[in-house]
Amino acid sequence: MKSSNPTWTMGKKLELYKAVAERETGFWIDLPIVTRQLVSRDEWISLMEIDPDHFQMATLTAEELIGCSMDNGGAIECAVLLTWSDELLQ
Numbered sequence: 001m002k003s004s005n006p007t008w009t010m011g012k013k014l015e016l017y018k019a020v021a022e023r024e025t026g027f028w029i030d031l032p033i034v035t036r037q038l039v040s041r042d043e044w045i046s047l048m049e050i051d052p053d054h055f056q057m058a059t060l061t062a063e064e065l066i067g068c069s070m071d072n073g074g075a076i077e078c079a080v081l082l083t084w085s086d087e088l089l090q
Contacts, residue, residue, distance in 0.1 A: 013038040014057070014079040023084045032060060032080055044079045056080045 016039050017032035047055035061075050 011043075012041040014041050014044060014077060016079045016081060017060075018081045018083070020083050020085055020088065023086050029085055032058070032078070035081075039079045041077075041079075053084070054082050056082055 016035045016037040018035055019032040020029045021027060022029055041057075044055060044057060048057065056079075057077060058080050059075050059077050
């Protein structure tokens with residue numbers, strides 16, 4: 001029996017954000033910036049298992065996001081591509 005719900009067969013998509021963090025503390029130096037790209041949640045989890053330093057997931061509020069068009073002010077789960085500040089210097 002086929003499902004009439006198309007999301008049942010498709011994986012959840014997350015908005016992709018980029019952020020820079022300080023390696024010593026792990027704190028984000030800047031607010032996550034939206035890339036306007038969507039990524040598969042399942043694929044992102046696979047990437048997190050391979051490289052958790054750079055591929056992360058976070059639940060963020062509108063106040064924590066740059067370029068977010070969230071009207072309800074709630075929190076969203078998103079993919080975060082993290083760059084460490086010491087990597088920018090190389």
